[in-house]
Amino acid sequence: MKPAPFDYVRAETLDEALDALSQAGDEARVIAGGQSLVPMLNMRLARPSVLVDITRLAELKRIEERKGSIVIGAGVRQVELERWAPLAKLLPLVNAMMPWVGHAQTRARGTICGSLAHADPSAELPLALLALQGRVHLRSRRKARVLPASDFFMGMMATAVAPGEMIEAVSFPVHAMGTGTAFHEVARRHGDFAIVACAAIARPDGRNRLAIGGVADTPQVTELPSPSDDGFDDALNEFAWALNARDDLHASARYRRDLVRKLGRRTVEEAIQCRS
């Protein structure tokens, strides 16, 4: 349970980090808080030959409102966003989800963008990104690009980040007036991996968006009518089956589908109730 040897580079500017990443190609990994990467290193599921530490880069430690979005730099720790005073007002869904992200002891070091880069199918932050239609800002030495959540997650723990590229920031659209959001999760123990996690957004036009984590290889999202409509239960049931739940150590596929149907309905109903 010790990492295999690697060269460690402590970048002092973004350019240094990008240079180191471009030189090492797919042999390099970015490390920030390390709360997802270090377990992978310890278990030798990841064996990069170069680690590029971006935690000293002041320009990545910012949370700012820009053109109707909240832009969170790759150096921002989860605890910093959790304690960021405007969070409840500007991103109420993320605010509701933060206490479920790992434990206080991992949120103290883990970053928002690091959790996205790890792309665990049961993690809350990737689910938030998909539910809220957020965007991931990627940068390499040659170019910068911005990807919507739906193009970012490629599969279980697989993302669109290319060799030489790093996540520079993530942006979430600011909560819109008249919209309601809600979040529910079932896990064996608070802070454990979600068996099923549901995030819902209720819009003023009566349409609802439900995103589910913990079931498929990546978080999945669907549009649903009002829960009082006849078609709601059928649409939710169809979605629950389309997630292709599997049996595992933690829960059976049937239990997961049942949670999607019951918790999914409850989450949508709550989102509607808190529309403002």
Next chain:
Amino acid sequence: MPKLNRERRHAITFRLNGREVTAEAEGRMLLTDVLRHVVGATGTHVGCEHGVCGACTVQLDGEPVRACLMLAAQAEGADIRTVEGLEPAAGELSPLQAAFREHFALQCGFCTAGILMSLDALLTREPDASEEAIREHLSGHLCRCTGYAPIVKAALAAQARMKEETPENA
């Protein structure tokens, strides 16, 4: 830009319980291993080594963190506090440590150092932390002896004692 070559050891300097220490370590070494094997501070325990059990929890710049999920190289310049730093004076227990003893909040003691560091950070940051917040912080630790109830009791007792010792208008 500092680069630590994998072939050799490098000097890493940080503050440990108020004292500056310099340790020679490979870039891949975890903070737990540098604390225990290089510095010789064995109060921090190592359990699962992948961030699940919480036994290795230390305070980094006042926040509770897993020492097994941190490269020692990342601690360069940091202020680290471990269970050895909890005693207010040699041979004297902190209110939290004393409460653990009074309330039988430990049996084998393997998880205790980590739990103390988490609860100490919580009670320092939030002197009025609710029982729910205490339990939430404990969810980041595994204890296979106590069933947690005595730990919660000890934390609440320590909280009351710490408040007595620092009156609000002090």
